[in-house]
Amino acid sequence: DAKTTQPPSMDCAEGRAANLPCNHSTISGNEYVYWYRQIHSQGPQYIIHGLKNNETNEMASLIITEDRKSSTLILPHATLRDTAVYYCIVRVDRSGNTPLVFGKGTRLSVIA
Amino acid sequence: DAGVTQSPTHLIKTRGQHVTLRCSPISGHKSVSWYQQVLGQGPQFIFQYYEKEERGRGNFPDRFSARQFPNYSSELNVNALLLGDSALYLCASSWGETTNEKLFFGSGTQLSVL
Numbered sequence: 001d002a003k004t005t006q007p008p009s010m011d012c013a014e015g016r017a018a019n020l021p022c023n024h025s026t027i028s029g030n031e032y033v034y035w036y037r038q039i040h041s042q043g044p045q046y047i048i049h050g051l052k053n054n055e056t057n058e059m060a061s062l063i064i065t066e067d068r069k070s071s072t073l074i075l076p077h078a079t080l081r082d083t084a085v086y087y088c089i090v091r092v093d094r095s096g097n098t099p100l101v102f103g104k105g106t107r108l109s110v111i112a
Numbered sequence: 113d114a115g116v117t118q119s120p121t122h123l124i125k126t127r128g129q130h131v132t133l134r135c136s137p138i139s140g141h142k143s144v145s146w147y148q149q150v151l152g153q154g155p156q157f158i159f160q161y162y163e164k165e166e167r168g169r170g171n172f173p174d175r176f177s178a179r180q181f182p183n184y185s186s187e188l189n190v191n192a193l194l195l196g197d198s199a200l201y202l203c204a205s206s207w208g209e210t211t212n213e214k215l216f217f218g219s220g221t222q223l224s225v226l
Contacts, residue, residue: 044215102147
């Protein structure tokens with residue numbers, strides 16, 4: 001079972017920041033927080049991941065609370081192409097097989 | 113560079129038949145994973161292969177099997193198809209098998225079992 005809780009859906013106005021929350025209250029010290037998204041009719045796409053510190057890349061920012069029990073994915077200027085299902089996943093840090101465990105994710109609709 | 117390619121893109125089978133799905137990873141990637149995505153749900157892990165060896169198996173019946181070839185491409189086989197096997201089957205590749213590897217997914221094979 002997924003170890004994260006996300007709202008089933010969210011709307012965001014085009015050009016505004018989209019803030020997608022994720023609760024992972026049972027996260028362990030060696031578990032990373034990953035975000036993937038899935039645009040309709042495509043496979044999931046990696047966005048960003050982090051352990052403790054906030055992370056930023058060309059796609060998004062990841063803000064992890066100090067107690068690591070929750071995080072927020074921020075798309076700074078959402079466009080219509082960002083409409084997708086966003087998955088928050090916790091994944092243990094170890095060698096060998098550690099498959100991604102997907103929940104149902106958050107369906108983000110960016111509205112013009 | 114080409115991404116992960118899967119074939120066929122769509123497939124229709126009847127109950128009891130067998131199906132083979134194919135995946136070509138990104139050049140240089142040695143690990144391939146298979147996921148099943150039923151409509152309205154997130155993808156579920158089926159198998160992972162690394163260097164032609166099975167590294168992990170999800171909670172799927174023995175009707176599901178897979179293999180990886182010397183060129184790192186992979187096949188997923190499903191025997192005795194059931195209606196419930198109707199789903200999008202996703203292949204993902206990564207360079208290695210360590211945790212922090214990003215997975216790159218293909219667009220999937222949509223399987224319909226009638």
